[in-house]
Amino acid sequence: MKNFSFANRIQNINKMKSQDFDLVIIGGGINGAGVARDASARGMRVALIEARDFASGTSSKSSKLIHGGIRYLENMEFKLVFEALNERGRLFEMAPHLVHPLRFMIPLYQESRVGMGKMGLGMWLYDALSLFQAPEMHERLNAKASIEHMPAIRPNNLLGSYIYSDAYMDDDRLVHETMRSANENGALCVNYVKATGVNFGPDGKIQSVKCEDQHSKENFTVKARHVISSVGPWTDELGESIFKDWKKILRPTKGIHLTLPKHRLPLTSAVVMGAEKSDRIVFGIPRHEMIIIGTTDTDFKESPENVTTTPEDVKYLLSITDHYFPGANLTAHDIIASYAGVRPLVADGSSTEGKTSREHTILSDDRGITFVAGGKYTTYRLMCEQTVKAALKFFTFEERVTWSKSNTVTPLNPYTSVDAFQQAKVQADVWAHETGHSVEDMRLLAERYGMEGEEILNKYSSDMTYWQLEAAQAIDSTMCLHMRDFFARRVPLFLADRNHGVKHMEEIGTVFQEKLGWNEARLKEELHMLTEYMAREVEWKKHF
Structure with a gap:
């Protein structure tokens, strides 16, 4: 594959100053990378700028799962789960070095919100929505078999468990590989270049994006026929900086994760915890190099740059883990590291953070910009395809025909x-x-x-x-x-x-x-x- 280096960054910036682009993408997380790959594969002239490092925002702060989202069935979000499970299958083919099958266990207790019967129906529905194409179908285990499967699990009041399939992944590297694929297609992508504003033409439409190189501090403009905003939790901030009449669309929530050495929590599969009396779910995820515990889901009103892990966050996740694995005797001193991110959920009036939909929203403004926000990591490819289709409405009929075909289900590398x-x-x-x-x-x-x-x-x-x-x-x-x-x-x-x-x-x-x-x-x-x-x-x- 082509180099995508510091030297290419300099070359790309120079080209951005002198060329005209069909699309200028602001934001270099998974959605920005996916839109760049999709649009450049269609033959469009594409430029992408990212104010920090690629994947430095929400795109590297996820639970690092590719999954349908079993808990979204309870919110009746069947379309979202179906799309996610379908995309999960595609990602197994597109990036087998980044997306790996993993078995998950949901232990159920006498005090659990959901009983074995209702969860069993959910399991059959989950497999059905995957068109029975999961790596393995679900299993129902009684209490004795559950303990044999996961000896460290708390046995008191255990009714049984369900075992089902999903996947874990490297979220940051998925962004980089998608960006490399866009680069291979001819998209000009650069990091550490910040969008500082836009220039409007006499017709009131955006003509160019104002940029500042965060290294050299040089200012320049990039000419754009259309702009895509894929800045995640910064969507409202960018919208307000461009339009005086912008109305906020996000309900940002904070999610933190802890990492542990594998020997400190002997998981035989991933485990779904916290399904007792709240609508939050906490995962214990064994990976090849560590275990991840997470996540929290709380409203976050500050700027995304300020998100951090607090002692209270750590205590919460440790308490949930201790409830399920009391024999592990985990303490804060066992934790290797933590990471915190902000989910760009789209406000839908839900009563709690956990009930807020993970569906994405695509908003196009006739002044020459399309915003994409919300969504699940798992469905990024589909979201990006839909975003490009939304943007194509601003081009001529002939161009829409020319750029109508996209093939982004091929391997990233x-x-x-x-x-x-x-x-x-x-x-x-x-x-x-x-x-x-x-x-x-x-x-x-x-x-x-x-x-x-x-x-x-x-x-x-x-x-x-x-x-x-x-x-x-x-x-x-x-x-x-x-x-x-x-x-x-x-x-x-x-x-x-x-x-x-x-x-x-x-x-x-x-x-x-x-x-x-x-x-x-x-x-x-x-x-x-x-x-x-x-x-x-x-x-x-x-x-x-």
């Missing part, structure tokens, strides 16, 4: 098709033998990159450590410009390593220094920004 991914897992031991890297490292490389792992090994020095290979790949192929972005959104070091990958800082820093031309002072500054970021993310630990 040709090196990670289902067949290529399986081939890489077979080849991993051979790579270890040929390169001298450990078998463990090469299996991890194959798991994360498919057959692109072979390209990475051929492209970079054989003297590089595993994490140096990761850094080089991130810089050259995901426009990674800062070390904090690498630790936070390219690899799981911060979230999964007990010491947040600190012992690898020096070796990774040498790669950034060489590739991005940093002097010693700049490297020192980057390391300082990284340590500050880490301290800020786990500041709540001071209270325990």
Whole structure:
């Protein structure tokens, strides 16, 4: 695939200054990346700007699940669940290196809101809405079988459980791979470029987007025939900055997650907790490198930049987990890290945060902009296709015909098709033998990159450590410009390593220094920004 690096960023900015674009997309999370991929695949001229790092907002702060959303059945949101389960199947094919099948357990107790009978009906409906195409159908277990399946679960008053299938994924890397695919199609995408406003023409329609390079502080404009807003929880903020008559559409809610070492909570599958007397659900999710506990769901009135994990958030999630796994004796000291994000839910008048719909909204304004907000991560591809179709209404009939066909169900990366991914897992031991890297490292490389792992090994020095290979790949192929972005959104070091990958800082820093031309002072500054970021993310630990 084409490079997507710091050098490409400079080239793309220069092109943005001089070219006209059919679409200018503001926001580089999953929806922005998906719209860029869809529109560029149709043949449209596309530019995308992101004020921070790609996926730095909500798109890297999810529960990292690809799922239909079993609890949405209780809200009668059958269409949403059907779409999500259909898209789940597509994502298994599009990105097998990022989306992995996972079994989930829902334990039910005498005091649970939902009994075994009603939950059983929900399970059959869930499988039916997936057209019975789940990796495995659901199972019903009695109390004894449930304890055999999950020995650590609380046995008191346990009625039984249901086991069903969904998936876990790497949310940040899904954005990067989607962005790379858009880049491959010819879209010009850049990070650390902020939209500061728009220029209107004599007809009252948007002509261009005002931009500021957050690195050089240079101001420039990008000419746009139409603008797409995909800024998630910043939607109302952007809307108010453009239109005086903007009416707020969001009900932002805060969600936080905790990460644990796998040995501290022996989960044999994912577990659905908190289904007692509230409409909140808390997941315990075992992944290849860590366990994630989350999430909370509370209204959040502040700017999304200010979202943080509080001691109260941590206590809440620990109390739920302790209720289900009292023998684990988890404390705050067991937690490796946390992350907090803001969901851009669309206000629908619901009585609680949990009841607020996860449906997305697409709003087009005749002044030349289309807003997309809300929605589930799982349905991003479909949302983006619908967003582009909404924007096409502003173009001529001939152009709509020319750009009518989109094919975004193909693999995001040709090196990670289902067949290529399986081939890489077979080849991993051979790579270890040929390169001298450990078998463990090469299996991890194959798991994360498919057959692109072979390209990475051929492209970079054989003297590089595993994490140096990761850094080089991130810089050259995901426009990674800062070390904090690498630790936070390219690899799981911060979230999964007990010491947040600190012992690898020096070796990774040498790669950034060489590739991005940093002097010693700049490297020192980057390391300082990284340590500050880490301290800020786990500041709540001071209270325990």
